[in-house]
Amino acid sequence: VPTPARTSIDAIVIAGRDILEAEGLDGLTMQRVASAVGIRAPSLYKRVRDRRDLVRLIVEDVSREFARILDGAAVTGSPQRDLRALAMAFRAYAHEHPEAYALLFARLPEGARPDAELTARGTETILRTARSLAGPERALEAARTVVAWAHGFVSMELAGAFRLGGDIDRAFAFGVDRLTISITAPPTGSEVRPPSHGG
Amino acid sequence: VPTPARTSIDAIVIAGRDILEAEGLDGLTMQRVASAVGIRAPSLYKRVRDRRDLVRLIVEDVSREFARILDGAAVTGSPQRDLRALAMAFRAYAHEHPEAYALLFARLPEGARPDAELTARGTETILRTARSLAGPERALEAARTVVAWAHGFVSMELAGAFRLGGDIDRAFAFGVDRLTISITAPPTGSEVRPPSHGG
DNA sequence: ACCTGAACACCGTTCAAGT
DNA sequence: ACCTGAACACCGTTCAAGT
Numbered sequence: 001v002p003t004p005a006r007t008s009i010d011a012i013v014i015a016g017r018d019i020l021e022a023e024g025l026d027g028l029t030m031q032r033v034a035s036a037v038g039i040r041a042p043s044l045y046k047r048v049r050d051r052r053d054l055v056r057l058i059v060e061d062v063s064r065e066f067a068r069i070l071d072g073a074a075v076t077g078s079p080q081r082d083l084r085a086l087a088m089a090f091r092a093y094a095h096e097h098p099e100a101y102a103l104l105f106a107r108l109p110e111g112a113r114p115d116a117e118l119t120a121r122g123t124e125t126i127l128r129t130a131r132s133l134a135g136p137e138r139a140l141e142a143a144r145t146v147v148a149w150a151h152g153f154v155s156m157e158l159a160g161a162f163r164l165g166g167d168i169d170r171a172f173a174f175g176v177d178r179l180t181i182s183i184t185a186p187p188t189g190s191e192v193r194p195p196s197h198g199g
Numbered sequence: 200v201p202t203p204a205r206t207s208i209d210a211i212v213i214a215g216r217d218i219l220e221a222e223g224l225d226g227l228t229m230q231r232v233a234s235a236v237g238i239r240a241p242s243l244y245k246r247v248r249d250r251r252d253l254v255r256l257i258v259e260d261v262s263r264e265f266a267r268i269l270d271g272a273a274v275t276g277s278p279q280r281d282l283r284a285l286a287m288a289f290r291a292y293a294h295e296h297p298e299a300y301a302l303l304f305a306r307l308p309e310g311a312r313p314d315a316e317l318t319a320r321g322t323e324t325i326l327r328t329a330r331s332l333a334g335p336e337r338a339l340e341a342a343r344t345v346v347a348w349a350h351g352f353v354s355m356e357l358a359g360a361f362r363l364g365g366d367i368d369r370a371f372a373f374g375v376d377r378l379t380i381s382i383t384a385p386p387t388g389s390e391v392r393p394p395s396h397g398g
Numbered sequence: 399a400c401c402t403g404a405a406c407a408c409c410g411t412t413c414a415a416g417t
Numbered sequence: 418a419c420c421t422g423a424a425c426a427c428c429g430t431t432c433a434a435g436t
Contacts, residue, residue, distance in 0.1 A: 003419040152351025182381035202400040
């Protein structure tokens with residue numbers, strides 16, 4: 001006699017995200033997720049291969065949400081303002097969903113790593129904006145510089161690594177302004193090299 | 200009858216670092232560390248309060264090593280070249296000790312967090328070099344921008360987040376050059392603001 | 399003073415048995 | 418077809434007992 005399903009993969013992913021944000025990745029246990037959807041842990045294995053597979057589904061969900069939010073931020077009409085808006089939206093997302101955000105850039109074990117194409121889509125908007133500012137040849141390097149800075153900044157912020165005081169908001173604004181200038185106006189005609197002392 | 204000690208806190212930290220680098224943070228178990236120093240897991244609690252305390256001791260050891268390496272890199276005589284040398288040494292350390300490096304910037308639970316002063320010493324050399332380039336008023340923001348970028352870059356690199364091809368070494372060099380220019384030559388006399396479209 | 403086995407409350411995961 | 422309890426091999430941690 002077939003038993004009707006008491007839950008669904010969607011409900012499991014939603015419950016998993018809630019538990020992740022409330023308890024951290026270590027607190028995301030099969031037992032807690034199972035309990036949240038009204039079943040026992042062994043039954044979860046009917047829907048996911050193992051815990052890593054559940055983490056993968058959650059990361060992919062987060063990844064789609066993050067890409068959608070960044071996409072919605074780059075609508076100012078100017079690439080300079082778009083880059084600033086992207087940086088602000090990037091940081092705001094990390095503050096609102098610190099555990100989900102951390103997962104986006106985490107070194108995940110094989111089996112928990114999200115689909116490669118889906119991950120690429122996450123930085124598509126930033127790449128497009130960087131291309132507008134830096135030109136097609138430098139687009140990829142410019143985008144990597146900006147994303148690296150933004151990720152480094154918010155991950156240090158979330159880790160409590162800025163311990164020397166000062167205005168963190170101002171430091172973030174400083175960074176995005178300098179980076180915008182920096183990738184917008186390359187030294188004309190010359191190879192990139194360290195500046196001479198005279199400047 | 201007192202029993203002579205069969206191990207020491209130093210031996211435990213050294214063994215812990217080896218296991219961390221070989222097996223990752225999840226693989227750093229009390230049982231493995233105990234076994235590596237020739238005792239049983241419960242005996243570890245004579246030397247450390249709990250696992251988080253052991254992690255703290257390891258992070259602090261890594262932190263001292265990292266600071267020492269950065270300090271040894273900033274010896275070129277010019278702040279521009281020092282910044283580049285610091286960035287290269289920063290990245291090289293992360294490549295050589297990926298698990299130890301990850302711990303330096305990780306969101307650690309209370310009890311595993313290293314001594315605050317010790318952590319500050321880690322970025323002291325970078326702060327000093329940034330001060331030479333950006334001036335005393337902008338030193339902190341400039342240092343934060345550079346460290347954020349460097350950390351973001353190598354952590355993305357280690358996470359396998361650069362999936363769009365291109366030359367990663369070149370992107371790193373691009374970033375350090377642009378950032379050096381960017382923090383060295385602020386717009387004279389004016390407040391920092393987003394650049395106008397013309398430039 | 400240091401070390402240990404046994405125990406406890408957790409994990410993830412498998413599997414035979416239930417409906 | 419789905420769900421479960423029982424079981425297994427792990428965790429971190431405590432503690433009485435051994436030397």
